[in-house]
Amino acid sequence: MQMEKEITVTINGEAKKAKVEPRLLLVHLIREDFNMTGTHIGCDTTHCGACTVLLDGKSVKSCTILAIQADGKKVSTVEGLLNADGTLAAIQEAFKENHALHCGFCTPGMMMRATELLQKNPNPSEDEIRWGISGNLCRCTGYNNIVKAIQYASAKIRGEALPSTEPIFV
């Protein structure tokens, strides 16, 4: 029947080996084998996006991918977002400055999703941002400030004047 297989996954730039059952989900590999608990398990049904990571640069929901599918691939998680000099990445600074989190549970997934969104489209419209993060749920209903944070990160990445960080109250 089922046998454990050895895989190698490059996570945040570091190659790691693990012995996995084929049925192990990527999110469990990251959290339990690699002890990186920044990637969250929310709904566990591909809806909420809390488990979003980058797999070879593309944002994916790690609760719906087998760990063994990441064999030989690169995974990026929230733990790897910091700039090389230890300062906050633009998207992290943006979330911090714009009050874009309340409880913080959705935040790692939101930031990983936003990272790919801004890589593909560095200057998205508000509609493109809202559509782009439609697979990430925030139950503190913090979307306005999350959208504002992604706009802030977009300006920061493009070297443009940063928008106001005054929170939006509705």
Place this chain on the structure above:
Amino acid sequence: MIPAAFDYAAPATLNEALALLKKHGDEAKVLAGGHSLIPMMKLRFASPGYLVDINNIPGLSYIKEEGGFLKVGALTREVMLEDSEMIHTKYPIFIDASKLIADAQVRNMGTIGGNIAHGDAANDHPAVMLALRAEVVITGEGGARTVPIDEFFFGFYSTAVQPGEILTEIKIPIPAKGSGGAYHKLERKVGDYATAGVAVQLTIDKGTCTYIGIGLTNVNAIPLRAKRAEDVLKGNKITDALIEQAAQFAAEDCSPSTDLRGDIEYKKALVKVLVKRMIHKAMDRVK
């Protein structure tokens, strides 16, 4: 939620994959994007004993026009449709459909082939493919065979793909000059299945409708082509009265079931509205 135990292989060639599928027979399932299969396995609705992961097989992911067909490799991700300039300009019906499939993360993984091979009438590409009269290329150890989309869906999760075979390509006849198409589904929220969805593809030649395809999503046991509705328009000048009649027939001929998305009457009314809107939108896009 953890799937039941299974064994796994990720072959590097199509021939190896076909040999593994043959060897493991009914126990084996093909893993492509995995975004229908893995959730079903986590919920233990499916417990295959063996997964053949085809993601490492080169040459199954492409979008190209060739020999009178638009050819889409089975492993083409939804996101590749969205990112394709050719699809945006020449086949916007796919953008309509693709944009409404789940969310960006799912579209980074989910494949066109899987969306069809899953055999779920709630999926979106089947209706579009019915409207476009696509052909499905199915490959087994004995070679490839081509099945018209009208003969592809047998029943719930049941298609023309037999054990030991892999859906490898979808071929869409390149529409004639004067063609347009559109798709829309009503979804309660991002990521939900369609309450109802309608795809319309048509060709207008000198004012006459020379081609019409109407496909319906999630209002029937299998993806449904609204043939009686098509017959109303085919060969005629499209008028508001004929559009009304076609939409009425589509609503009469589908068989939705009552669920938490709505009752039968509501869904049939929705089909009628969407058929009318998609015919107009397809006509607006004619070029």
